[in-house]
Each structure stands twice: as structure tokens, then as C-alpha cells.
Amino acid sequence: MPDLTTNCAGITSPNPFWLASAPPANSGEQVQRAFDAGWGGAVWKTLGQPIQNVSSRFGGLHYQGTRAIGFNNIELITDRPLEVNFREIYETKKKFPKHAVVVSLMVETREEWKEIIQRAVDTGADGLELNFGCPHGMCERGMGSAVGQEPKVNERITSWAVEFSTIPVLVKLTPNVSDIVPHGLAAKRGGAHGVSLINTIKSIIAVDIDRFVPEPRVGNLSTNGGYCGPAVKPIALHMVAALARTPEFGLPISGIGGISNWRDAVEFMLLGSSSVQVCTEVMLRGYRVVEDMLEGLEEYMRTHGFAKLSDLVGKAVPAYSEWGDLDLNYETVARIDAQKCIGCQLCVVACQDGAHQCIHADPHGTAVGPAGARVPRVDDAECVGCNLCQIVCPVPGCIQMAEVDNGFAAATWNQHVGEGAKIRPKKGVH
Amino acid sequence: MSKSVTDDRTETAFQDFKHAYSPEQAVVEANRCLFCSDAPCMQACPTHIDVPQFIRKIATGNLRGSARTIFEANILGMSCARVCPVETLCVGACVCNTLGVPPIQIGKLQRHATDRAFEAGTRFFEAGPPSGKSVGLVGGGPASLAAAHELRRHGHACTIYEKRSVLGGLNTTGIAPYKMRADRSALEADWVLAIGGIEVRTGVEVGAAPTLAELERAHDAVFVGVGLGPDTALRVPGEDLGGVHGAVAFIERLKLGRVALAGVRRALVVGGGNTALDGVRELLGLGVPEVTLVYRGKEAKMPGYRHEWSAAKQEGARALFQHLPVAFEGAGKVERARLVRMDDQKKPIAGTEHTVEADLVLVAIGQSTLGGLLGALAGIRIADGCVAIDADGFTGRKGWYAGGDCANGGKEVVNAAAEGKAAALAIHRYLTGGAHA
Numbered sequence: 001m002p003d004l005t006t007n008c009a010g011i012t013s014p015n016p017f018w019l020a021s022a023p024p025a026n027s028g029e030q031v032q033r034a035f036d037a038g039w040g041g042a043v044w045k046t047l048g049q050p051i052q053n054v055s056s057r058f059g060g061l062h063y064q065g066t067r068a069i070g071f072n073n074i075e076l077i078t079d080r081p082l083e084v085n086f087r088e089i090y091e092t093k094k095k096f097p098k099h100a101v102v103v104s105l106m107v108e109t110r111e112e113w114k115e116i117i118q119r120a121v122d123t124g125a126d127g128l129e130l131n132f133g134c135p136h137g138m139c140e141r142g143m144g145s146a147v148g149q150e151p152k153v154n155e156r157i158t159s160w161a162v163e164f165s166t167i168p169v170l171v172k173l174t175p176n177v178s179d180i181v182p183h184g185l186a187a188k189r190g191g192a193h194g195v196s197l198i199n200t201i202k203s204i205i206a207v208d209i210d211r212f213v214p215e216p217r218v219g220n221l222s223t224n225g226g227y228c229g230p231a232v233k234p235i236a237l238h239m240v241a242a243l244a245r246t247p248e249f250g251l252p253i254s255g256i257g258g259i260s261n262w263r264d265a266v267e268f269m270l271l272g273s274s275s276v277q278v279c280t281e282v283m284l285r286g287y288r289v290v291e292d293m294l295e296g297l298e299e300y301m302r303t304h305g306f307a308k309l310s311d312l313v314g315k316a317v318p319a320y321s322e323w324g325d326l327d328l329n330y331e332t333v334a335r336i337d338a339q340k341c342i343g344c345q346l347c348v349v350a351c352q353d354g355a356h357q358c359i360h361a362d363p364h365g366t367a368v369g370p371a372g373a374r375v376p377r378v379d380d381a382e383c384v385g386c387n388l389c390q391i392v393c394p395v396p397g398c399i400q401m402a403e404v405d406n407g408f409a410a411a412t413w414n415q416h417v418g419e420g421a422k423i424r425p426k427k428g429v430h
Numbered sequence: 431m432s433k434s435v436t437d438d439r440t441e442t443a444f445q446d447f448k449h450a451y452s453p454e455q456a457v458v459e460a461n462r463c464l465f466c467s468d469a470p471c472m473q474a475c476p477t478h479i480d481v482p483q484f485i486r487k488i489a490t491g492n493l494r495g496s497a498r499t500i501f502e503a504n505i506l507g508m509s510c511a512r513v514c515p516v517e518t519l520c521v522g523a524c525v526c527n528t529l530g531v532p533p534i535q536i537g538k539l540q541r542h543a544t545d546r547a548f549e550a551g552t553r554f555f556e557a558g559p560p561s562g563k564s565v566g567l568v569g570g571g572p573a574s575l576a577a578a579h580e581l582r583r584h585g586h587a588c589t590i591y592e593k594r595s596v597l598g599g600l601n602t603t604g605i606a607p608y609k610m611r612a613d614r615s616a617l618e619a620d621w622v623l624a625i626g627g628i629e630v631r632t633g634v635e636v637g638a639a640p641t642l643a644e645l646e647r648a649h650d651a652v653f654v655g656v657g658l659g660p661d662t663a664l665r666v667p668g669e670d671l672g673g674v675h676g677a678v679a680f681i682e683r684l685k686l687g688r689v690a691l692a693g694v695r696r697a698l699v700v701g702g703g704n705t706a707l708d709g710v711r712e713l714l715g716l717g718v719p720e721v722t723l724v725y726r727g728k729e730a731k732m733p734g735y736r737h738e739w740s741a742a743k744q745e746g747a748r749a750l751f752q753h754l755p756v757a758f759e760g761a762g763k764v765e766r767a768r769l770v771r772m773d774d775q776k777k778p779i780a781g782t783e784h785t786v787e788a789d790l791v792l793v794a795i796g797q798s799t800l801g802g803l804l805g806a807l808a809g810i811r812i813a814d815g816c817v818a819i820d821a822d823g824f825t826g827r828k829g830w831y832a833g834g835d836c837a838n839g840g841k842e843v844v845n846a847a848a849e850g851k852a853a854a855l856a857i858h859r860y861l862t863g864g865a866h867a
């Protein structure tokens with residue numbers, strides 16, 4: 001049985017699945033139920049001066065019948081009294097000594113940070129998370145992403161927190177920046193023990209086209225909110241990986257953003273996350289989703305021969321490279337498995353209109369399969385190996401990208417301009 | 431290992447009525463599931479399999495976890511996936527029906543997950559540390575298999591006494607072959623036994639040898655899962671003619687060996703329950719040109735499942751509703767049935783007797799009960815031929831529990847599995863000083 005024991009910046013938990021700081025981690029009753037369901041840790045809903053929320057506060061991006069592939073919110077930090085939160089954190093930690101309980105914080109002044117950190121540490125919590133990420137409401141008050149977007153402010157506040165805290169400090173980064181790396185480095189300079197990312201992305205989720213008001217609608221007005229859920233995963237993966245591959249960074253990462261199942265979690269870990277946090281999937285489907293996450297991760301580790309999490313954390317980071325170091329002579333062409341093809345010809349239209357006009361309907365062709373004369377033909381000489389057809393094909397494994405031996409030795413763009421390495425003739429250029 | 435069935439069986443002529451999913455089909459269907467909370471499908475399942483959870487795991491590619499979720503609730507989940515009347519259970523309860531879109535094909539998805547686990551030889555459960563206690567299980571059908579497996583998880587030694595040579599009960603000898611063939615049920619029995627520590631004594635009829643008293647002395651607790659008895663007879667003249675069979679007995683022969691149907695042209699199946707409907711579809715499937723259901727009530731009042739009868743009709747079944755056989759006639763072998771028409775109160779209408787030609791008759795009007803077996807034991811109550819039990823399967827006599835058809839009067843495999851497991855948990859509490867001690 002693979003060992004799922006997790007250590008992220010000195011914060012330990014029985015498994016890497018933590019609730020992100022958000023409504024599912026709002027209260028002791030909830031967090032304890034989540035731990036019973038299998039969650040390994042929880043980052044408490046951000047504490048600060050309790051606020052007043054609006055209604056409505058959430059919006060969903062629905063796509064082709066699937067509800068909420070993206071999600072957004074305009075809620076703020078906790079609206080519950082601090083003493084109630086602290087008491088419940090204390091009780092939760094008492095009941096679940098092995099689980100990770102991390103307290104998320106957001107206040108303004110040095111004095112406020114000092115006081116709230118003292119109280120948070122006194123609960124027996126395992127770590128702090130500084131919310132420098134919230135892109136709405138709080139940033140207008142000089143907190144949240146207003147801090148996360150300014151490396152100097154980030155560094156300063158982080159250094160206060162590290163000074164006042166006796167437990168590990170994670171800095172939660174905002175994705176609302178053009179390059180995440182300087183912000184991760186600022187947290188590092190401030191003395192953070194690790195970072196968590198991403199928080200939500202500035203967004204307008206939809207517009208009510210009859211009322212002429214964006215969503216979520218609060219009376220006759222709306223405001224920009226924070227975007228999250230499955231749709232943000234690629235952005236989050238990139239930001240996690242960008243930090244993980246920066247040699248001078250080197251801090252542990254708690255990965256967040258669109259994690260819905262064990263596969264997503266594995267991807268975050270392969271790109272350098274030593275724990276993962278989940279908000280939207282739990283909001284939509286409940287704590288019970290962790291059962292499949294745990295089993296799926298375990299089974300993945302078993303089948304890949306990973307005994308412990310550190311065997312896989314960061315394993316795909318070295319393969320994240322610069323464009324200039326990719327092999328220009330590596331050539332693939334699309335291969336259609338006529339036995340699997342259902343004859344929808346989505347690949348044909350995609351290639352004709354969206355790629356390089358090299359997949360053709362082939363009514364008189366020789367392909368033999370259930371789709372008969374509707375199996376398309378790929379013109380190998382023209383196929384640029386772009387992958388578009390494989391992406392649209394509805395049948396798993398039907399289109400494979402086959403490697404072609406073109407006789408050229410590997411050569412990157414950098415080698416080509418630097419050393420004149422020979423590159424193959426372009427395909428599909430007329 | 432249970433003794434497996436021979437390859438030379440009439441039933442091997444059948445293909446699956448509901449085909450297996452390809453991996454692609456399974457994932458597409460799984461992604462349709464809404465992942466309901468406190469799901470109606472889960473409530474509708476007598477073993478309360480966490481259906482949304484196992485379906486989600488198919489969607490994420492966690493097939494092993496999916497199978498684990500199923501077997502955790504129902505160790506006979508592989509055969510139940512095939513034989514359950516899902517249309518009236520989980521699938522019938524799916525909220526998609528209310529939404530007006532096709533309900534999720536839970537049975538097929540369950541088959542997909544459990545078949546993979548069988549193929550991969552994945553085992554999920556281990557026997558508990560030996561408790562030093564032993565339990566005797568009478569009958570080797572679904573109820574006893576489910577009970578024995580659960581008892582082994584708690585470390586109690588088990589002995590199954592089965593009068594037939596094969597395990598699985600009616601799951602092996604009775605299921606319509608287009609749902610599941612006998613070898614699959616026998617394979618499942620072996621899979622259950624592989625938890626270890628279950629001694630199987632086939633060819634042993636409890637009551638005769640060992641006696642009930644001997645059984646009680648030999649074990650710390652007893653579970654009775656003897657199912658139902660032989661086919662009920664019509665008690666009409668000519669029922670002993672060649673070609674007139676009890677349906678369950680006939681089905682057992684076609685499942686475990688061969689039945690001769692060459693030359694049979696007109697078959698009658700008497701009854702309106704699910705065994706009758708199975709009999710009709712089996713004879714049609716085996717090529718009998720004309721198969722007629724003879725039922726004493728109206729079509730709308732038939733106790734058999736709607737979906738089974740519509741399938742039978744599509745396959746060419748004929749029917750004589752509000753008819754009852756009063757005699758079978760023929761020279762040594764049945765040639766005709768004498769029928770009488772019935773009124774709306776199911777009473778014969780005088781002067782309506784007539785004959786129809788028939789060279790094969792299956793009588794499917796019910797099975798007798800075996801509760802009488804226990805009638806002699808003080809503390810055990812027999813009601814309508816069934817062993818009376820409480821929600822734990824407890825009979826009222828210290829250490830004696832029962833479940834499955836012999837207690838519920840004849841339901842489904844999944845009920846037997848649920849009742850066997852519930853009784854096993856109660857036996858465990860009893861053996862460890864809890865309830866009924």
C-alpha cells in the first residue's frame with residue numbers, strides 16, 4: 001500500500017488532499033465532517049475583520065449541458081466572529097491531531113497581523129496561509145490581491161508573519177499577475193515556508209442578456225468576481241510549474257485550481273505540488289469526492305511503483321522546457337484506426353477549416369471498418385502533426401500521432417540559430 | 431472450490447440480452463450520472479450500493495475503486511449487475527426518469543466495473559483474525575454465500591451445507607441464460623470462497639444427515655438459507671404425462687445439462703409470474719416455434735415484470751389470458767391441454783372448456799416452501815411456510831438466523847444477498863456477546 005503521508009512546508013497530513021480556504025472550510029462542524037470523509041487537511045476560510053456578504057454571490061459557466069465547468073464568486077472572507085472561528089479551530093485540531101489544520105488570514109496593519117497570528121497559533125493549528133490572492137472586495141481595501149500583486153508589499157507582510165509565527169507560513173498567491181515567479185520569489189525573500197496557488201482569477205462569469213446586468217446579480221448591479229473550477233486548471237498548472245522549475249525558488253508548493261478528481265491531483269503533484277487543495281468540486285458535489293481521489297491516487301502510485309508521494313512530486317517538472325529547446329525534427333503524423341472510427345468526420349472539418357487541409361473524406365478509399373466509406377484518409381505528406389484531429393475525435397484511441405523517422409537528427413531552434421543544426425523542410429506550407 | 435458446471439449445457443445457446451459496455455460506452459454513460467446526494471438509486475437497492483460513487487469512479491478511470499464500492503455493499507455485485515430487475519430497482523428510481531431523459535444504465539455500469547475486477551483477479555477483502563467461533567450455513571445459495579463472506583471478514587469459521595453438487599442456488603440453476611449462465615454464477619461462488627476459511631459440503635441435505643440437532647451442536651450459530659422448494663403442481667389429471675414439467679425443474683435441467691426440444695412445436699407455459707415469463711422467453715430462444723403463456727388472470731394483473739413481458743411479446747410470445755388448464759391429455763406424452771375460461775374473479779366459466787394442442791407444458795405457478803424443515807425447532811415460527819425472522823434475520827431461537835427466499839417467500843438475488851449480510855452482522859454481534867446472546 002503506497003504511503004500518502006504528506007509534508008508540505010513542514011505541515012503534515014495523512015494524505016495530500018486539503019480543503020481550500022473557502023465555504024467548505026467555513027466552520028468546525030464542516031471541517032470535521034470533511035476529515036471523517038477522508039480529507040487530509042483543511043485551510044480554514046480566511047479570517048480577518050468579519051465582513052458582510054451580498055446575495056447572490058456565485059455564478060456558473062455551463063457548457064454544452066455540463067454545469068459549472070467554471071465557477072465564480074464575489075464573496076469575501078469569513079463573516080463569522082473571530083472568537084467562534086478560533087474556538088472551532090482549537091476543537092477541530094483536538095479531535096484530529098494528525099490532520100492538517102491551516103488558518104488563512106487577511107488583515108491590514110502590522111499590529112493586526114501580530115494579534116491575529118498570535119491567536120491563530122494559540123489554537124494549535126499546524127500552519128498559516130496568508131491570503132494575498134482574493135481578487136474582489138478585499139483588494140479595494142488594500143488587502144488580498146492588492147498585496148499579492150506588489151512583490152514589495154508581499155515580501156514585507158510575509159516577513160511580519162514569519163516574525164510573529166511559530167508555525168509554518170504559506171503565502172497564497174494570486175494568479176492576477178503577468179508572471180508568477182517574481183511574486184513567489186518575494187514570498188521567499190519574506191521568509192515564507194511555502195506557497196499555495198492559485199487563488200481565483202478576476203472575471204465576469206456571464207451577463208444576464210435580458211436584464212443587461214452581469215452575473216452574479218445583486219439587485220441591478222454586479223461586480224467582477226474570482227474565477228475557479230475545472231476551467232482554470234491549465235492556468236493553475238502553469239503557475240505551479242513555473243515556480244517549481246525556477247531554481248532559485250525551491251519552496252514547497254500547495255497546488256490549487258480546478259482539481260476535481262485524482263487525475264487532476266496527480267498532474268499538480270507531477271508539476272511540483274506536495275499537497276493539493278480543492279474548493280469548487282467540493283462546493284458542487286460534497287466532501288464525498290475525496291473517496292475517489294484517495295483511491296485513484298493510491299492505485300496510480302501502485303501501478304507506477306511509487307511508494308511515497310515524494311517519488312512523484314515534481315516528476316514532470318524537468319520535462320517542462322523552453323520552446324527553443326524543443327526538437328524541431330521530431331515529426332508525427334495522424335493515424336486513423338479504421339476499426340475504431342465511427343465516421344463522424346469531425347477530424348475532416350477540423351483539419352480542413354482549422355488546420356492544414358490534409359484529412360480528406362475518402363468515399364472510394366480502401367479503409368475497412370465499421371464506418372465503411374466514411375473513414376477519412378490522412379495525407380501523410382501534408383500532415384503537420386498538429387494534433388487537432390486527435391483532440392476533436394470522439395473515440396478514445398482512434399487517432400494516434402505516429403512518429404515518423406525522417407532521417408534528421410534531433411535539432412532545436414536554439415541549436416539551429418546557435419550552431420546551424422540542420423532542420424527538416426517545413427510541411428504544409430504552400 | 432465449488433464443483434463447476436459441465437460445458438455440455440442447453441443454455442450455452444443463449445447470448446446476453448443486455449450486452450456488455452465497451453470502455454467508451456461505460457465512460458459516456460458514467461458521465462451522465464448526476465452524482466445525486468442521498469441518491470434514490472442507492473435507496474432502491476436492497477444492499478444500498480453507493481451507486482453515484484461507483485459510477486463517478488468509472489468516469490475518472492478508477493475502476494478498481496468502483497468495484498470496491500460495489501462489493502463493499504454487495505459481494506454478489508457481479509451477478510446482481512446481470513440478474514437484478516434494475517428497471518424496478520435502481521434504474522427505475524433514477525431521477526433522470528423524472529427529468530424525462532433516459533435513466534442511467536446502472537446495471538450495465540455495475541457489470542462493467544465488476545467484470546473488470548473479476549478479469550483482473552482483484553480481491554478486496556481479507557478474512558478477519560480467527561474468532562474461534564464456527565457458523566453452519568444451510569444451503570449454498572446467494573443468501574448463504576453473502577452471509578459466509580461477511581462472517582469470514584469477522585473471522586468466524588464457516589461451513590456451507592448444500593444438497594446439490596453446485597453452489598449458487600437458483601442463481602446457478604434458475605437464472606434465465608440470456609441474463610447469466612450457470613458457469614458465471616459458479617465462478618462467482620468460487621470468487622466468494624477465495625476469502626478462505628469456508629468449508630463447503632455439497633451433496634449434503636440438512637435435516638436428513640446431519641440432523642438439525644447435530645448441526646446445532648456442531649456450530650456456535652446457524653444461518654438457514656435453503657430457499658424455496660420444488661415447483662407447485664396444478665393437481666389436474668394428466669400432469670404426470672411425459673412433456674409436462676415443473677418450470678423451475680425444467681429450467682434447472684437446461685441450465686445444468688441438456689433438454690430435448692427437437693420436434694416440439696407448441697409449448698404452453700402456465701402461470702403469470704417471472705418464472706413463467708422466463709420459461710416463455712427461454713423456449714422461444716431455443717427455437718420452439720409456438721410458445722403460449724396461459725394465465726388465469728388479466729394481462730394487466732400479471733405479477734411478472736412489465737419489461738419482461740414486453741420483451742417476451744417482442745420475441746413472439748403468444749398468450750391466453752383468463753384461461754386455466756383443467757387436464758392434460760395424450761397417449762403417454764402430452765398432446766393437448768384442456769382449458770377453461772376464467773371470469774374477472776378468476777373463477778371458471780361453466781361451458782367454456784376446450785382443448786388446445788401442446789407437446790410441451792411448463793407449469794410455473796409457484797414454488798413450495800421449505801420452512802417446514804425448521805418447524806420442529808422450539809422458538810422458531812413458520813408463517814405461510816416461511817421462516818419468521820426479525821430485521822436482523824434472527825428466528826427467535828438462540829443462535830438461529832435465516833434469510834433469502836426461505837424467509838422472504840421468494841424475492842430476488844439481491845434481497846437474498848442483503849438479508850444474508852444483515853444476518854451475518856447480527857450473528858457476529860451475537861457471537862461477540864451482543865444482540866440475542
Ligand SMILES: Cc1cc2nc3c(=O)[nH]c(=O)nc-3n(C[C@H](O)[C@H](O)[C@H](O)COP(=O)(O)OP(=O)(O)OC[C@H]3O[C@@H](n4cnc5c(N)ncnc54)[C@H](O)[C@@H]3O)c2cc1C
Nearest residue numbers: 569571572573593599600636656657834835841842843846
Ligand atoms: C426461474 C427463476 C428465475 C429467477 N430469476 C431471477 C432473476 O433474474 N433475478 C433475480 O434477482 N432473481 C431471480 N430469481 C430469484 C432468485 O434466484 C432467488 O431469489 C435467490 O436465488 C434466492 O437465494 P437464496 O439463497 O435464498 O435461495 P436459493 O437460491 O434457492 O438457494 C438455496 C440453496 O439451498 C439448498 N438447499 C435447500 N434445502 C437444503 C437442505 N435441506 N440442505 C442443504 N441445502 C439445501 C438448495 O439446493 C439451494 O442451492 C429467479 C428465481 C427463479 C425460480
Ligand SMILES: Cc1cc2nc3c(=O)[nH]c(=O)nc-3n(C[C@H](O)[C@H](O)[C@H](O)COP(=O)(O)O)c2cc1C
Nearest residue numbers: 020021022046073198199228229257258278279280
Ligand atoms: C466561494 C469561494 C470563496 C472563496 N473564499 C476564499 C477565501 O476566503 N480565502 C482564500 O484564500 N480563497 C478563497 N477562495 C479561493 C479558493 O480557496 C481556491 O483558491 C480557488 O477557488 C481555486 O480552487 P478551485 O478551482 O478548486 O475552486 C474562494 C473560492 C470560492 C469559490
Ligand code: SF4
Nearest residue numbers: 055056057058283284
Ligand atoms: S444552495 Fe442552499 S443556500 Fe445556496 S441558494 Fe441554494 S438553497 Fe440557498
Ligand code: SF4
Nearest residue numbers: 341342344345347393
Ligand atoms: S473524428 Fe475520429 S471517429 Fe470521427 S471520422 Fe475522424 S477518425 Fe473517424
